[in-house]
Amino acid sequence: MVNHLSNKSLFITSLLLNSVFCTFLVPVSSTLQRFHHHTNNNGSLRFLVIGDWGRKGWYNQSQVAVQMGIIADRLNIDFVVSTGDNFYNDGLTGVQDPAFDESFKYVYAAPSLQKQWYTVLGNHDYRGDVEAQLDPMLRKRDSRWRCLRSFIVNTDIAELFFVDTTPFVEMYFDDPKDHKYDWRGILPREVYLANLLKDLRSALSESKAKWKIVVGHHGIRTTGHHCDTPELVTHLLPVLEEHHVDFYMNGHDHCLEHVSCQNSKIRFLTSGAGSKAWLEANKPQDEKCGVKFFHHGQGFMSMKLTKNNARFVFYDVFGKPLHRWRTSLKKLHTSM
Incomplete structure (x- = not known):
């Protein structure tokens, strides 16, 4: 559901525009860090997508992890994408926090999941020591862990652009209630967001990838x-x-x-069912958008890409496929 922008939103918009045109007043942003990940020998790319998971195995997190291991083995995945809210309720307390092992290392222990995990931050992660999740020390505890605010994963047939969406949300700054957020590295916010959008726009415009995928924590189009x-x-x-x-x-x-x-070729895919979920009626949505599939319970998603085709599948907590969808690159790009 798209709400009208508040006066404060318009003010932020003005700040964003001003910061773009007045870059001589602020530090110049750096380009997004890139990582290259080779695809399978057959030229395909296969990965799992999971979000909102870190609860020390509770709320069916462990059961979802078991099924992820089975599907990952079957698909021979290249890596895992995490869409944020990696550690509940309030992120990590530091690089030595045992929650890292209890919610990540020991839960996703299947041999097939011992692949790189590319991870963004969620709003709950910002409530803890956010720098801890970004610290290279965590990679010494588990080499799979790769977490940055925003970055790019380049493969032979696709590029994945990971975007730090939490700083966009005004509520966390203006009405945080009893929560405390770790905004180190973010302030001044308008400068951070302007630079992020500039870097993302530049990277997308330069991309020659057959498939362009953007990953963030917060939804753009959702009825959740x-x-x-x-x-x-x-x-x-x-x-x-x-x-x-x-x-x-x-x-x-x-x-x-x-x-x-309508009038958009973007497919909006939510995979935030890694642990605690709840049953509720769908919320109103933009009248130009349609829900192709919705599931209230726990689960995860798989994605397979080739040079010309894409296929994704949603699975429930028992590993049962709930929704399958596939398309060709040509069909998707001519559907606008």
């Missing part, structure tokens, strides 16, 4: 508990549309969902 994120609809979505992004993947809503909208 949190609804659309107005700040992302205003600031991020136009960038994705302009540069012909194929998929936007997110967590935040503790569900599995597939949304498509």
Whole structure:
């Protein structure tokens, strides 16, 4: 559901525009860090997508992890994508926090899941020591862990652009209630967001990948508990549309969902059902968008890409396929 922008939102918009044109007043942003990941010998790319999971195995996190291991073995995945809210309820307390082992290392222990995990931060992660999740020390505890605020994973047939969406959301700054957020590295916020959007726009415009995938924590189009994120609809979505992004993947809503909208080739995919989930009625949505699939319970998603075709599957906590969808690159790019 897209809400009208508040006066404060318009003010932020003005700040973003001003910071773009007044870069001589602020530090110049650096380009997004890139990682290259080789595809399978047959040229395909296969990975799992999971979000909102870190609860020390509780709320069916361990059961989901077991099924992820089975599917990962069957697909011979290349890596795992985490859509954020990696450690509940309030992130990590530091690099030595045992929750890292209890919620990640020991839970996702299947041999087939001993692949690289590419991870973004969620709003719950920002409530703890956010720098801990970004610290290279965690890679010494488990070499799979790769977490940055925003970055790019380049493969032979696709590029995945990981975007730090939490700083976009005004509520966390203006009405945090009893929560405390770790904004180190973010302030001044308007400068951080302007630089992030500039870097993302530049990277997308330069991309020659057959498939462009953007990953963030918060939803852009969703009928889940949190609804659309107005700040992302205003600031991020136009960038994705302009540069012909194929998929936007997110967590935040503790569900599995597939949304498509008129006059857009972007597929909006929510995979935030890694542990605690709840049953509720779908929220209103933008009238130009339609829900192709929605599941309230725990689960995860798989994605397989070849040079010309894409296929994703949503699985429940028992590993049962709930929703399958496939398309060709040509069909997706001519559906606008």
